[in-house]
Amino acid sequence: MQNRSNAKIFEDMQGYENVLMQLDGLDEDKKTDSFLAVVEFLAGGTI
Amino acid sequence: MVDPKIVKNERIRVFKNAARFENNEKIITVCSYHHWIVFDSNQKLSVATRDYGLRIKMMREFHERYNFDCYRDFWSRNPLRIIDAVGGGGMYIQSDDNYSSNVIDLNVMDDPDNDYDLLLNDRKKFLWTKVIPAKYPHLTDENAPAYFSAAIKELDNYNNYVAEIGKIMDTEYGVLDVRSNIPISNPFERLISGYRGIYNTSIDLRRRRGKILDLMQANVALPRKDLTVGSDPAKGCDIHTSFLAHIILSTNDFKEIYWPILKELYDYCDEYDKIAYLFIQGTADRIFDFLQDAPKGHFIMHAEQNDIREYKQKVGSVAAVAGGIKTNTLTFGTVEKNIDELKQLLDDVAYDGAFYASTDKMLTFPRDAKRENLIAVTDYIRNVRL
Numbered sequence: 509m510q511n512r513s514n515a516k517i518f519e520d521m522q523g524y525e526n527v528l529m530q531l532d533g534l535d536e537d538k539k540t541d542s543f544l545a546v547v548e549f550l551a552g553g554t555i
Numbered sequence: 556m557v558d559p560k561i562v563k564n565e566r567i568r569v570f571k572n573a574a575r576f577e578n579n580e581k582i583i584t585v586c587s588y589h590h591w592i593v594f595d596s597n598q599k600l601s602v603a604t605r606d607y608g609l610r611i612k613m614m615r616e617f618h619e620r621y622n623f624d625c626y627r628d629f630w631s632r633n634p635l636r637i638i639d640a641v642g643g644g645g646m647y648i649q650s651d652d653n654y655s656s657n658v659i660d661l662n663v664m665d666d667p668d669n670d671y672d673l674l675l676n677d678r679k680k681f682l683w684t685k686v687i688p689a690k691y692p693h694l695t696d697e698n699a700p701a702y703f704s705a706a707i708k709e710l711d712n713y714n715n716y717v718a719e720i721g722k723i724m725d726t727e728y729g730v731l732d733v734r735s736n737i738p739i740s741n742p743f744e745r746l747i748s749g750y751r752g753i754y755n756t757s758i759d760l761r762r763r764r765g766k767i768l769d770l771m772q773a774n775v776a777l778p779r780k781d782l783t784v785g786s787d788p789a790k791g792c793d794i795h796t797s798f799l800a801h802i803i804l805s806t807n808d809f810k811e812i813y814w815p816i817l818k819e820l821y822d823y824c825d826e827y828d829k830i831a832y833l834f835i836q837g838t839a840d841r842i843f844d845f846l847q848d849a850p851k852g853h854f855i856m857h858a859e860q861n862d863i864r865e866y867k868q869k870v871g872s873v874a875a876v877a878g879g880i881k882t883n884t885l886t887f888g889t890v891e892k893n894i895d896e897l898k899q900l901l902d903d904v905a906y907d908g909a910f911y912a913s914t915d916k917m918l919t920f921p922r923d924a925k926r927e928n929l930i931a932v933t934d935y936i937r938n939v940r941l
Contacts, residue, residue: 512663513688515696523696524683530700534707542707544679549634549710550641551686552749 562729566624570731570791572908573875574830575852579908580940582901583791584933585733585877586623587834587857590654591918592630595620595926600651604633607716614720618728620926621933625731625791625911627834629720634713640705642698644691654920660752663689667751667759671766674750675773686750733795733832736787739820740774743767743812747800757803768811776816777823786830792855794824794831802837809842817845825850832877833857843869859916867904875909880932882914885924890931897932905941912936 517523528543535542572579593603596613603609614630633656638645646659663685664670674681688694694702724730746767747756759767787793801813824831832855839846839858846856847870857877858866867876879900884893904910912932918924 511692512665513692513694515688515694515699517696517699518684518688518694521680521683524679527699527703531707532700532704534704542710543703546637546703546707546710547679547682547687549637550645550690550706551682552745 559725559727559729563725563731564729566729566731567788567791570625570911571786571830573911574792574855574909576875576907576909582905582908582936582939582941583624583731583911584622584936585857585911585913586621586626586918587859587913587916588627588918589632590656591920591923592617594654594921595924600654600656601649604635604649604656605639607712607719610716611720611723615723618724618730621929622937623730623933625733626724627733627795627832629717629724629732631717631720637706637709637713640709641691641702642693644693646690658748660754661689661749662752662755663750664755667755667763668766671763671770675766675770731791733792735793735795736790737777737794737829739794739796739816740776741796741813741816742770742774744797744800746770747803753803756800760804760808771812771815776819782827785828792830792832794820794829795834796820796831797834797836799836801835801842804841806841806844809845813842814845818848821849821853824853829853831855835859839866846870847873849873855911857911857913863900863915864903867910871904871907871909875911876904877911877913878915879904879910880912880914882916882918882923885914885928885932886922888928890928893928893932894935897935901936901939908941 515523517527524547528540531539531543566583569579569581570583571577573583590600592613593600596603596616598609598613603613610630633649635647635649638647646661648657648659649655670681670685673685721732724732747753751759756767798813801809804812820831823829830853835842835856835858838860839856840861849856849870851873854874855877856866856870856874859878861878863876863879866878870876881896884896888896901910914924916923
């Protein structure tokens with residue numbers, strides 16, 4: 509296994525919700541969808 | 556100057572004719588490229604991939620130089636600004652020296668038996684608790700909100716760039732692309748490239764085969780909602796999918812893991828009269844038997860490294876084939892040798908019109924083509940009449 513973040517936010521989905529609440533400078537109506545989209549993107553391939 | 560709409564409609568007509576095995580007098584050129592555009596434009600990879608204005612300029616110049624009819628992609632790849640915005644990471648390696656981009660063979664599953672179940676039953680939680688912390692180990696409770704906020708804005712910028720380049724290629728040049736209107740799910744590809752890596756997936760094929768099959772069976776490859784019969788008149792094809800990870804599988808593995816998806820795609824295209832572009836990375840030697848079962852007139856099959864003549868012989872009675880132009884000759888041959896090979900290629904595989912001219916591998920590295928040869932080849936094909 510490679511190194512991984514040991515941040516508490518990644519222990520469960522409460523961490524996901526906490527980060528969502530702290531997102532800054534984004535359209536409130538789109539924030540939930542945008543966050544999921546960027547998580548999907550970052551988790552996927554980049555080549 | 557010819558109206559781009561007229562040019563596009565003509566390209567669509569010829570493209571569909573080739574897939575349908577209908578009378579065709581022209582041959583569509585399909586550009587299958589990756590980083591070679593950066594080399595050909597004399598740019599630095601790390602700079603060009605991050606500058607959307609430069610990308611658009613390069614794409615325009617590239618197209619005006621070679622005038623391909625169709626692209627597998629309008630350079631939507633390498634969205635590194637989003638990775639940069641989240642502070643780097645992503646297990647991504649880029650080299651300016653050899654124009655390469657790679658990802659580390661990453662395994663994010665530290666508890667594979669349970670992690671397969673989590674991926675199967677709660678994918679969002681799997682991504683958040685397994686994939687993101689492994690790919691971005693620098694993220695902390697403190698910095699994550701700011702990094703994700705910045706990454707969301709960059710994702711918007713990227714989506715705007717993709718829309719803009721697509722619009723330019725469509726409205727200014729009348730060029731086709733093979734991107735899907737219809738999403739296709741193939742979890743095995745993502746398993747290898749994003750979650751488990753080649754090494755561990757290879758082990759799982761023996762030790763956790765049931766978990767992999769559960770994952771495949773839980774995903775319906777194609778949506779069946781709101782479907783219309785008939786191919787989209789505004790596009791050459793309706794579906795584009797790539798087989799990349801199949802190259803590590805035996806024929807028996809392919810039968811269990813990929814065949815259900817491929818069969819569903821066959822049935823879908825037959826039932827709804829769609830046209831699909833199937834890009835098969837590497838060779839298709841072990842899977843010819845499955846490719847031969849395609850319904851006639853619905854598939855374009857692009858096998859990178861197969862001998863195109865053998866490929867035509869194996870699948871040419873049911874599917875149009877794409878490829879055939881040797882990158883080796885594009886790089887090391889003379890213009891005359893390239894044209895001689897091209898004439899022979901067209902005689903051998905384009906006799907029924909069910910052929911798309913493309914390269915036998917993605918143009919990526921400097922030694923994948925020489926500019927003067929690629930210009931000569933694309934010019935020649937543009938003027939050929941069958």
